[in-house]
Amino acid sequence: MHGEYKVPGGKLVVVDFDVQEGKIVDFRLAGDFFLEPDSALEAINSAVEGIAAETDASGIAAAVREALPSDAQLLGITPEAVGTAVRRALVTAPGWHDFEWEIVHDDAVSPRMNLALDEVLTSRVGQGLRRPTLRIWEWHESAVVIGSFQSYRNEVDPEGALRHGFDVVRRISGGGAMLMAADQIITYSLYVPASLVQGMTFADSYAFLDDWVLQALRSVGVDATYQPLNDIASPAGKIGGAAQKRLANGGVLHHATLSYDIDGQMMTEVLRIGREKLSDKGTTSAAKRVDPLRTQTGLSRSEIIERFKATFRGLTGAQDAHITDDEYAEAEALVQSKFATDAWLHRVP
Template sequence: MKARGEYASADGIWVSAEIEVVDQRLTRVQLAAAGDVDDQMRSGLGRAEVALQGAAVADVRSLARLAADAWPDAPDGLAATIAIAVRRAVLGATDWRDLTFDVIPAVRLPVATHVALDQVLADDIRAGRRNATFRIWEWDDPAVVIGSFQSVRNEVDPDNAAEYGFQVVRRISGGGAMYMPPGTCITYSLTVPGSLTEGLSFEQSYAFLDAWVLDALAQVGVRARYLPLNDIASDKGKIGGAAQRRFADGTVLHHVTSAYAMDMGLLAKVLRLGREPISAKGTASANKWVDPMCSQTSMPREQVMSSFLESFKSRYRCVDAGYSDDQLARASELVRTKFGADDWTYRVP
């Protein structure tokens, strides 16, 4: 069997592994790293290649140990990155370059419709009716979007939410509450086949699927890094957070909301962060200091969103796309029957 796999570490080092396997052992390993690769890196990769020859492909830990023993002065985490790239090749994981993405620019729709579209588009991808999809949200209605397993009572102050016109919408993915006044944050959804994250833990898949946005942020002047489990942060605080839903067939819905500008006083009124929980049920949102993008860039929000789109399109194979009438109709029906209904929104007491 011949195969290729790749993986990016949390600090952005991309490693690809081309392998051949006979009887569950590696008979050929060729490693490469993206970016500026010096002679020391090439030498280290070469030593790891030799060490992996003949190794059993059963688990990442054993492969990482072999790579680390052969290259003891490798950058932190690189031995594990090599092992994961090899293991993904063994499992037949898809590379980014294997996919074509439908890219949908910001279309102004109600927040509940965007949440419903996450389900509609995932259904279409799972059924083979459309490509993997990257899309940016836009909306006019103030909202708090809570995770699938959260309690509204613990997350939202109902009196202040009503006073300031915030609706509450429950999404299908996990994670914490997304505070979403219009024009203050940037939200995107990325829906991909499960083969793209094959062989990755939840934590590894967050870093892998968000690697591109760290470069996109740098292009607009925002210095950021990935922080486990699912945060994008600067030295001053959290810029954005991700949430995921993995469907039974492996399809992954991954979305991120990043703060562009934020009224922290209003946030503290609408959300119950740091207050005593009312319900013993539900996943709590983390109480973290927010560092919005506007602290580092003077670029308007709309321009940042356009830059994100162009950055994604320049990196992967993409086609321009939109929402079909059928997709919007199905999303509207889901808002009526599910995402706008109290029995879904308040399903966690």
């Protein structure tokens, strides 16, 4: 069996092994990582040799960590990465190049339509009716997008939202509220089959699916990093956050919103961001948590988006495409039956 896993921000980890009588045998680790001393490689191989094939990624990582010499230095590789590579080999998980990808960057639609398209396109990928897709959102209306499980009254100041011209909508994924001012954010959605993230923990899948955008940000001079569970940041501050939704039919939605420009004071007047929310962030001000891409790069929003698309094409070979008329029609029907209803918006009061 053969498995590969690219460590987000790190190196490629490759494992080869056989399974005999339910155990991993003839285990061999390789990759372009750095490992000192040389004996650490054999220590890792020995740690995985003989482990039960049903051992999860965290169990494999624990065995590797225990076996490493006390002076071992791992650069571009972690024990968890070894565990993930093993699990992906056992489920024969595909990689980015095993799919035919599309990039969609169509004209602006309403916030509710964007949310409905997320559900429709994720479902179609899960059904095999659409190729895996990266979609760049466009809209010219400002909105607060709250997470699927958030309380409306706890997250949004209705008077502040009305005063600043923000609609309030609810998405299908979890996570926190996003202040999405018109033309001041960059939002993308990935619609992928569940097989792409097989063998990964839920947390690992976030890092894996956002690694391409970290590469794109670094190419425009932003020292971007992934901060578990779902933040994209730089030394200057938080840039954005991601969220996921997995459908029963095998479709996975992974979307992220990055701040291109932001009015920090306005954010505090529209969102109810309490002290508990900030308690583990090392700051007392929500406005100081976010550092937008405009100030970090000096580039226009469109220039950054084009770099995103070019980076993704280089990784996947994706071709430009469009949302079809019937996909738009299905999404519009979903707006009327779900996303525009008070029942959905206030599903958690």
